[in-house]
Amino acid sequence: MGSSERRERERLKVRGKILDAARKLFIQQGYDAVTMRKIAKRIEYSPTAIYVHFKDKETLLRELCAEDFQMLATAFQQVAMIEDPVERLRQTGRAYVDFAVRYPNHYRLMFMTPRPPDFQEDESGKGDVQRDAYAFVVAVVKDAMAKGAFLNEWKDPDLLAQVLWAGVHGVVTLHLVLAKDKWLDWRPLDATAQGMLDALYRGVLRQEQPNG
Amino acid sequence: MGSSERRERERLKVRGKILDAARKLFIQQGYDAVTMRKIAKRIEYSPTAIYVHFKDKETLLRELCAEDFQMLATAFQQVAMIEDPVERLRQTGRAYVDFAVRYPNHYRLMFMTPRPPDFQEDESGKGDVQRDAYAFVVAVVKDAMAKGAFLNEWKDPDLLAQVLWAGVHGVVTLHLVLAKDKWLDWRPLDATAQGMLDALYRGVLRQEQPNG
DNA sequence: CTCTGTAGCTTAACGGCGTTAAGTGAACGC
DNA sequence: GCGTTCACTTAACGCCGTTAAGCTACAGAG
Numbered sequence: 177m178g179s180s181e182r183r184e185r186e187r188l189k190v191r192g193k194i195l196d197a198a199r200k201l202f203i204q205q206g207y208d209a210v211t212m213r214k215i216a217k218r219i220e221y222s223p224t225a226i227y228v229h230f231k232d233k234e235t236l237l238r239e240l241c242a243e244d245f246q247m248l249a250t251a252f253q254q255v256a257m258i259e260d261p262v263e264r265l266r267q268t269g270r271a272y273v274d275f276a277v278r279y280p281n282h283y284r285l286m287f288m289t290p291r292p293p294d295f296q297e298d299e300s301g302k303g304d305v306q307r308d309a310y311a312f313v314v315a316v317v318k319d320a321m322a323k324g325a326f327l328n329e330w331k332d333p334d335l336l337a338q339v340l341w342a343g344v345h346g347v348v349t350l351h352l353v354l355a356k357d358k359w360l361d362w363r364p365l366d367a368t369a370q371g372m373l374d375a376l377y378r379g380v381l382r383q384e385q386p387n388g
Numbered sequence: 389m390g391s392s393e394r395r396e397r398e399r400l401k402v403r404g405k406i407l408d409a410a411r412k413l414f415i416q417q418g419y420d421a422v423t424m425r426k427i428a429k430r431i432e433y434s435p436t437a438i439y440v441h442f443k444d445k446e447t448l449l450r451e452l453c454a455e456d457f458q459m460l461a462t463a464f465q466q467v468a469m470i471e472d473p474v475e476r477l478r479q480t481g482r483a484y485v486d487f488a489v490r491y492p493n494h495y496r497l498m499f500m501t502p503r504p505p506d507f508q509e510d511e512s513g514k515g516d517v518q519r520d521a522y523a524f525v526v527a528v529v530k531d532a533m534a535k536g537a538f539l540n541e542w543k544d545p546d547l548l549a550q551v552l553w554a555g556v557h558g559v560v561t562l563h564l565v566l567a568k569d570k571w572l573d574w575r576p577l578d579a580t581a582q583g584m585l586d587a588l589y590r591g592v593l594r595q596e597q598p599n600g
Numbered sequence: 601c602t603c604t605g606t607a608g609c610t611t612a613a614c615g616g617c618g619t620t621a622a623g624t625g626a627a628c629g630c
Numbered sequence: 631g632c633g634t635t636c637a638c639t640t641a642a643c644g645c646c647g648t649t650a651a652g653c654t655a656c657a658g659a660g
Contacts, residue, residue, distance in 0.1 A: 180628085183627085183628090183636085183637095186637095187636095187637085190637085211616085211617065211618080212617080212618060212619085213616085213617075213618090221638075221639090222638070222639055222640075223618085223619090224619080224620085224638080224639070224640085225637075225638055225639080227618095227619075227620085228636085228637060228638070229637095232618075232619075233618065233619090287562075287565065287566070288500065288561070288565060289565070290564075290565050290566075291566075291568065291569060293568070297569070297570060297571050299570075299571070302571060308571075310571070310572055327590075329586075332575070334573055334575055335575045335579060335580065335583055336583070338562070338572075338574070338575055338580050338583075339559075339580055339583040339584050339587055341558075341562065342555065342558035342559040342562050342580060342584055343554065343555050343558055343584065343588075344558070345558040345561065345562055346553075346554035346555055346556070346557040346558025346559070346561070347551075347554040347558070349500070349557065349558070349561055350499075350550070350553065350554050350557055352502075353499065353500060353501070353502050354499070354502075354503075356503065356505070357503060357509070358509060358511075359509055359511070359514060359520075359522070360522055360550075361546055362550070363544070363546055363547045363550055367547060368547065368550050368551055368554060371547055371548070371550075371551040372551050372554055372555065374541075374591070375551055375587075375588050375591035375592050376555075376587050376588065376591055377591070378539075378590070378591040378592075379586070379587035379588055379589070379590035379591030379592075380587050380590075380591075395607080395608095395656090395657090398608095399607090399608085402608090423645085423646065423647080424646080424647060424648085425645085425646075425647090433609080433610095434609070434610055434611075435647085435648090436609080436610075436611085436648080436649085437608075437609055437610080439647095439648075439649085440607080440608055440609070441608095444647075444648075445647065445648090601660100602659100602660085603658105603659085603660080604657100604658090604659080604660100605656100605657090605658090605659100606655105606656090606657085606658105607654105607655090607656090607657095608653105608654090608655090608656105609652105609653085609654085609655100610651100610652080610653070610654095611650105611651090611652085611653100612649105612650085612651085612652100613648100613649085613650080613651100614647105614648085614649080614650095615646105615647100615648095616645105616646075616647085616648105617644100617645075617646070617647105618643105618644100618645085618646105619642100619643085619644095619645105620641105620642085620643080621640105621641085621642080621643095622639100622640090622641085622642100623638105623639080623640080623641100624637105624638085624639075624640100625636105625637095625638090625639100626635105626636090626637090626638105627634105627635090627636085627637100628633105628634080628635075628636090629632105629633095629634085629635095630631100630632085630633090630634100
């Protein structure tokens with residue numbers, strides 16, 4: 177009978193509750209505040225109930241993380257319609273920084289927390305521009321490359337994508353980690369991000385009008 | 389009598405032992421493996437003995453960290469003798485990446501771990517080029533700037549220093565955190581670092597020979 | 601020389617953590 | 631009706647950082 181389907185539905189409902197509670201804790205208070213016991217309290221189950229639905233805490237958090245990667249890919253989709261690949265690339269950089277600023281805790285988990293050694297990725301969607309943010313960037317780079325936008329020495333789309341990514345990632349992470357450090361006289365994130373993108377694009381693009 | 393000095397000496401000796409044990413654990417096994425109990429076991433004291441010498445674990449680790457910053461500043465001093473400020477800047481970038489590769493755990497603590505909100509920096513040595521790695525970079529940038537090495541829009545040495553720093557920092561951290569991730573087709577760290585430095589320098593330096 | 605205070609250490613404990621073992625009770629297929 | 635399975639509970643283990651309380655050796659005061 178349909179009872180097994182009902183059971184499955186109920187199972188997914190509880191699973192969803194766990195994810196929701198974990199997400200709330202995570203957004204509000206960051207990684208360390210997400211404890212199995214706190215999640216359990218929020219959903220009014222015992223801590224061990226979570227283990228019925230998730231292998232361990234890491235698996236749970238990585239599932240949140242996967243949703244965040246989807247969110248980033250979706251954010252990128254909003255600049256996908258821009259026709260000029262160079263401008264699309266620029267806007268992708270901006271969108272990336274915006275994402276990091278808007279969701280710092282997500283960003284920390286996605287890009288600043290090492291995967292455990294045994295971690296097995298869900299590889300469905302890899303390379304799919306709509307679900308894989310990295311693939312999106314590489315695609316834009318390839319597009320611009322095909323139009324001869326870059327200097328001759330840039331032939332490897334992955335390398336260039338990784339350099340551009342590292343640039344914005346560096347700006348973002350320095351601010352996320354060290355912004356409150358008084359040792360350094362920080363320039364605003366906007367200015368650093370803009371400066372990074374300006375410098376990198378000028379450094380890799382063929383100059384249309386050499387009026388530097 | 390000299391007995392109080394002897395007591396002070398003994399105090400410092402134990403303090404040093406604690407730091408040494410913590411450092412060893414830290415280098416070998418990373419941040420999370422440094423526990424008060426493990427440190428204590430190594431030096432054959434009880435865990436609480438550590439609290440006689442350090443307020444808490446954070447303070448202890450930050451003291452290690454301070455030594456590491458000194459180490460980085462010293463590494464920079466080895467390129468300080470290069471006369472051409474542009475070349476000096478290039479080599480500083482390389483030295484930075486080398487440092488991160490050689491001491492990944494130190495790097496993590498120095499630049500990838502947020503300071504706690506109440507953390508009070510030791511500000512002696514701030515601005516001292518021989519002890520403050522950031523000040524060193526800014527000084528090199530200023531030097532090059534004075535020689536008119538940069539494009540006109542780069543007038544703020546701090547901003548430029550932070551952009552350059554963010555560039556190499558981004559390359560390094562992506563690799564430290566995500567290198568083993570199979571989702572991405574990683575280019576070698578050397579290549580990405582070199583690409584980053586090439587792109588950035590081309591993006592900010594006035595071109596000597598415009599043969600791009 | 602005795603007394604007092606304190607520095608440096610100990611043991612015991614608190615409250616937290618992730619996770620596992622064992623048990624319970626209800627719903628299921630047969 | 632009966633045994634099984636599934637979702638869950640309680641209890642516990644072994645970690646963690648940190649605090650409280652006490653002990654001992656010794657410096658300095660009287």
